[in-house]
Amino acid sequence: MTDDRIRALWDTMAAGWAEGDAARFASVFAADVDFVNVRGEFVSGRAAVESGHARLFATAYRGTTLSASVVLIRRLAPDLSLVHATSEIAPAGVVTHAQALVRHDGPPEITAFHNMIPKGPTP
Numbered sequence: 001m002t003d004d005r006i007r008a009l010w011d012t013m014a015a016g017w018a019e020g021d022a023a024r025f026a027s028v029f030a031a032d033v034d035f036v037n038v039r040g041e042f043v044s045g046r047a048a049v050e051s052g053h054a055r056l057f058a059t060a061y062r063g064t065t066l067s068a069s070v071v072l073i074r075r076l077a078p079d080l081s082l083v084h085a086t087s088e089i090a091p092a093g094v095v096t097h098a099q100a101l102v103r104h105d106g107p108p109e110i111t112a113f114h115n116m117i118p119k120g121p122t123p
Contacts, residue, residue, distance in 0.1 A: 009108055010085055012025075013028055013066065014065070026046050030046065030110060033111055033113060069085060070084070095118070100112060100113045
């Protein structure tokens with residue numbers, strides 16, 4: 001089922017985060033992903049996502065975990081879905097909300113990702 005395969009992308013991200021493995025974390029993103037982090041900084045490509053997270057895992061977020069929950073999957077086309085996910089970084093207590101486009105005409109991969117720290121409650 002496609003929804004389970006989409007949810008598995010966030011499970012892989014969480015596992016990579018817990019292991020401090022930036023390559024595993026970034027493996028769910030398309031090679032040409034457009035990625036906006038919680039500070040509003042834009043990077044293009046899986047390699048840039050991996051590099052940025054390697055720095056995070058070696059410094060500020062070393063030894064932290066990410067728990068993620070997919071809260072919405074909306075099919076936009078037979079091979080494309082919009083996904084909303086919330087996550088929490090522990091023990092830092094950082095809560096985020098992400099909106100992503102997932103292409104699933106083959107193995108699912110995230111082609112666009114925008115993450116932010118919400119001011120209010122998340123769904």
